[in-house]
Amino acid sequence: MKIILDAMGGDNAPAEIVKGAVLAAGQEGMEFVLLGREREILAAVEEEHMGALPANITILNTEDVVTMEDDPLRVVKDRKDSSMVRGLEMLRDGQGDAFISAGSTGALMTAATLIVRRIKGIRRAAIAIEFPTATNGTTLIVDCGANAECTAEYLTQFAHMGSCYMHAIRGVADPRVGLLNIGEEETKGTSLQKETYALLKEAREKEGLNFTGNLEARDALAGYVDVIVTDGYSGNILLKSTEGVAGYMTTLLKDVFMKNMRTKLSYLVLKDGLREFKKKLDYTEFGGSPILGLAAPVIKAHGSSNAKAICSAIRQAKLFVEGDVVAKITDSLGRESGT
Amino acid sequence: MKIILDAMGGDNAPAEIVKGAVLAAGQEGMEFVLLGREREILAAVEEEHMGALPANITILNTEDVVTMEDDPLRVVKDRKDSSMVRGLEMLRDGQGDAFISAGSTGALMTAATLIVRRIKGIRRAAIAIEFPTATNGTTLIVDCGANAECTAEYLTQFAHMGSCYMHAIRGVADPRVGLLNIGEEETKGTSLQKETYALLKEAREKEGLNFTGNLEARDALAGYVDVIVTDGYSGNILLKSTEGVAGYMTTLLKDVFMKNMRTKLSYLVLKDGLREFKKKLDYTEFGGSPILGLAAPVIKAHGSSNAKAICSAIRQAKLFVEGDVVAKITDSLGRESGT
Numbered sequence: 001m002k003i004i005l006d007a008m009g010g011d012n013a014p015a016e017i018v019k020g021a022v023l024a025a026g027q028e029g030m031e032f033v034l035l036g037r038e039r040e041i042l043a044a045v046e047e048e049h050m051g052a053l054p055a056n057i058t059i060l061n062t063e064d065v066v067t068m069e070d071d072p073l074r075v076v077k078d079r080k081d082s083s084m085v086r087g088l089e090m091l092r093d094g095q096g097d098a099f100i101s102a103g104s105t106g107a108l109m110t111a112a113t114l115i116v117r118r119i120k121g122i123r124r125a126a127i128a129i130e131f132p133t134a135t136n137g138t139t140l141i142v143d144c145g146a147n148a149e150c151t152a153e154y155l156t157q158f159a160h161m162g163s164c165y166m167h168a169i170r171g172v173a174d175p176r177v178g179l180l181n182i183g184e185e186e187t188k189g190t191s192l193q194k195e196t197y198a199l200l201k202e203a204r205e206k207e208g209l210n211f212t213g214n215l216e217a218r219d220a221l222a223g224y225v226d227v228i229v230t231d232g233y234s235g236n237i238l239l240k241s242t243e244g245v246a247g248y249m250t251t252l253l254k255d256v257f258m259k260n261m262r263t264k265l266s267y268l269v270l271k272d273g274l275r276e277f278k279k280k281l282d283y284t285e286f287g288g289s290p291i292l293g294l295a296a297p298v299i300k301a302h303g304s305s306n307a308k309a310i311c312s313a314i315r316q317a318k319l320f321v322e323g324d325v326v327a328k329i330t331d332s333l334g335r336e337s338g339t
Numbered sequence: 340m341k342i343i344l345d346a347m348g349g350d351n352a353p354a355e356i357v358k359g360a361v362l363a364a365g366q367e368g369m370e371f372v373l374l375g376r377e378r379e380i381l382a383a384v385e386e387e388h389m390g391a392l393p394a395n396i397t398i399l400n401t402e403d404v405v406t407m408e409d410d411p412l413r414v415v416k417d418r419k420d421s422s423m424v425r426g427l428e429m430l431r432d433g434q435g436d437a438f439i440s441a442g443s444t445g446a447l448m449t450a451a452t453l454i455v456r457r458i459k460g461i462r463r464a465a466i467a468i469e470f471p472t473a474t475n476g477t478t479l480i481v482d483c484g485a486n487a488e489c490t491a492e493y494l495t496q497f498a499h500m501g502s503c504y505m506h507a508i509r510g511v512a513d514p515r516v517g518l519l520n521i522g523e524e525e526t527k528g529t530s531l532q533k534e535t536y537a538l539l540k541e542a543r544e545k546e547g548l549n550f551t552g553n554l555e556a557r558d559a560l561a562g563y564v565d566v567i568v569t570d571g572y573s574g575n576i577l578l579k580s581t582e583g584v585a586g587y588m589t590t591l592l593k594d595v596f597m598k599n600m601r602t603k604l605s606y607l608v609l610k611d612g613l614r615e616f617k618k619k620l621d622y623t624e625f626g627g628s629p630i631l632g633l634a635a636p637v638i639k640a641h642g643s644s645n646a647k648a649i650c651s652a653i654r655q656a657k658l659f660v661e662g663d664v665v666a667k668i669t670d671s672l673g674r675e676s677g678t
Contacts, residue, residue, distance in 0.1 A: 134590060148528055149529045182575040188487075190488045218582050221587045222587075232521070236521040237573050239556075240557040241559055241577050244559055244560055244581075245580075246588065249588050249616075252473075252620075253616065255612070259612055266608045266609055270605055277588075
């Protein structure tokens, strides 16, 4: 399996991207292509004392770089020789099995849609994020911000895509799908949620989708469902508020420990447990965010990814490929349209 | 000042409602009317050994009760002799200065709108919730779920209403108003957010509204703004996910302490700090949720309110009346339409 890596994307490029590839390079049957400015990549290898790169990691020089300031709509046209655009072209042309980038989300979504294209019949590609749950599992939120404005048809496709993904990647036999809403009753929410509810119910009856009904934001991390379907606007609110509260609580907690000498000492006793606690809240532990609905596997790694996070994203890309998620989504679409 | 209390609303009615009134009854110049089944109220007084009720608390017998199962749209017609409907009628008729209920939110919103009515020119009444922030202040979220579907005009009115409220109640000189969105740029969000952004910018230029731009959900508790404007659907997602994460983290934290004898001992050291910590996250500490945009002050107390929470809601109702919020919202509307 060959993974194409955008070595120039994210806050810690290229050093952490390269290190992430090196960390993953020991796995059997894996190959990596690092796209980016060769001299910068080699300088990072030198600086970080990585020694010679393993034989299964190659570098492909690309001179241009997509920045956070680039207009996503112009990237494909204006940044033809960028690591992102060239990497997506390699993926499209079958010169690799998956593409990973920690660069601009907007640029990656747009460029991937234009170059790799969507699976035929899929209306919109979506960004999915796996979140840890109280039951020690994970739940996948689709969409997390790629499509602010959605129709009930998009959301129904997100449900199928998320279900295929969790089945293939996490081995969930019959993924439970919940619709994010402001109440449990069928009549809750805006017209979008009401229409989507009706379509998902139909998908449950006709296509066996394991739709379990509405899910309130309060229960998003409770582990009641494996997939949470939502428009990108609300999904992003859910994601970011979770991030915000977790950060706020961590700060408050620090104050509790810093109060006096005795409280500081108790921190030492609790240190290991608190580390575990923090880890459980860190969704970046689960790798990057898969972009679902494209004709080939693309993973958006977090912008602040370090080597470990890149390594997680690589593991995730491997599962994405091995699980044959793209084919499964294509199949589900066939079922959906009754062909 | 006379506060009208729905003694039959909420999970702990009537006992905790009555106790809340008794707690607040010591304040000078305050009177309370408890509406509900007199014999049940008196039985609660007896059972809880409250002794004789203070002279400034009177009971008005109403036989019917609005339940959580009632269709909000039928309450005014079907529950004419309920504590909720009768209380709202008293408020409308000037037989009290504010009304507080811990009963069904939907029923209260609908009945209050039909009986008390909206301020002339206000398109929709909204439920606002005050949240603690990292800067030890609070931020008001409007709307938190009363109006799932909104227009840019509604949201602009929510901004004015929230600003008036925080000015009058919390003494914030020039409340900063942020629009909940999925990015900072003016072009982010759905068409609703884009249109609202334009209207709020206009309100800033023409009416001096202190609109500070978009606010991401991640920063909702950061204390950057005093008012967060949002449609009821997204506001509810923000509110409930905050609640959900806080609950989840509290559970995780409990595990950290329960690990072994040493960690259990350290809990004792940290107990006071942790209590403070929990308090800071509990938005019910700040009283109930004001319903903004009505022609008289109505407060929705949390369904699970205990006596202390009812007492907070009474304090809040007092500020609502003293701050002359209704008149201020009416004035702001005059400015808005340029009259």
